Amino acid sequence: MELLIFLTLLILGYITGRIAEHRHYRSILEREDTLRGIPAIASKVLPTDFRGDTRLVTGSVVVSVDYFKRFVAGLRNLVGGRITTYETLLDRARREAVLRMKAEANSQGATMVFNVKLETASISKGRRNAIGSVEVLAYGTALIPG
């Protein structure tokens, strides 16, 4: 019985997780295209000819992996090596956070975001300290030409 529940969760997680990830990546790529005009720059030094306003902008997201991926990652822990299932999770979370930050900058009429920083943490650790979800916060200074 327990095995049955486990297998159902595994299959359910695999299918829904796949769909969710696929959808998320598609939306990320779309929005990255539309927001390409606002570069997020890690540099602290502003262009010397800049005149205008600066404002703090932020974007954050919390994303979770599905049951199947967590299981695969658990297996990986036994043999070591790259955990590709978590790599996509972090990649998605970071890109989403940056996109939300850019969207906020865009709505304020900014042309660039400077000194962008990323902050990552896991709020909820599941059983046996397995990472269930990751939160990413992206923030920077939006340059609003005026």
Added chain:
Amino acid sequence: MLLTTLESVPGKTIAKHFGLVQGSSVRAKHVGRDMMAGLKNIFGGELKGYTELLQESRAEALERLQQQAEAAGANAILNIRFSTSSVAQGAAEMLAYGTAVVLE
């Protein structure tokens, strides 16, 4: 109050420096959100409840940061950084800190 992650603001000079100011907020999610998150841990995907929690928490931390800077008599906070940590199962701390200054 001007908030920025930069170390200086174009066209303005720092007239007075008050040092480090900080604001933090620790929040726990409620049971309903926790259950939804439990489900999402099976299906994968964004945890909207947690994202909201994080945003509220960040707004609160920034609010406290500004209060501290105002109390010191500053009109801007430079070089702002955020930091998060999970204090306990289900609770998250958000810390915002920066340098309070008077800009002219």
